[in-house]
Amino acid sequence: MEIEKHRDFSKLRLKEISNRMxxxxxxxxxxxxxxxxGSYGRLEASENSDIDLFLIDTDDIKQTSNLNKTIINLSGAGL
Structure with a gap:
């Protein structure tokens, strides 16, 4: 079934991204x-889907600096 194919693809790709991150x-x-x-969040992605990732700093005391955010963006550019 097509829905299962998209769900399996989404889960596999998200696992790959998690491992790389x-x-x-x-x-x-x-x-x-x-x-x-988006489609990855709904587990409906296909090979043509873009991925919308959001990073939220959950530490109220120590916020992530802009420099660290830039380094993370550059490090993850190949994702």
């Missing part, structure tokens, strides 16, 4: 929460 040193000690919206 876990290798970014700047994310290891951060308190960032990463979530996907």
């Amino acid at each position: 876990s290798q970014i040193p700047q994310l290891k000690d951060s308190s960032l929460c990463v979530f996907a919206t």
Whole structure:
């Protein structure tokens, strides 16, 4: 069934992205929460879907600096 194919594709791709993001040193000690919206968030993505990732700093005391955000963006550019 087509819906299952999209769900399986979405889960596989999100797992790949999660694994790659876990290798970014700047994310290891951060308190960032990463979530996907759109077709990936609904597990309806296909090979032609773009991915909408959002990173939210969940630490109220220590906020992520703009420099760290830039480094994360550059490190993850190949995602």
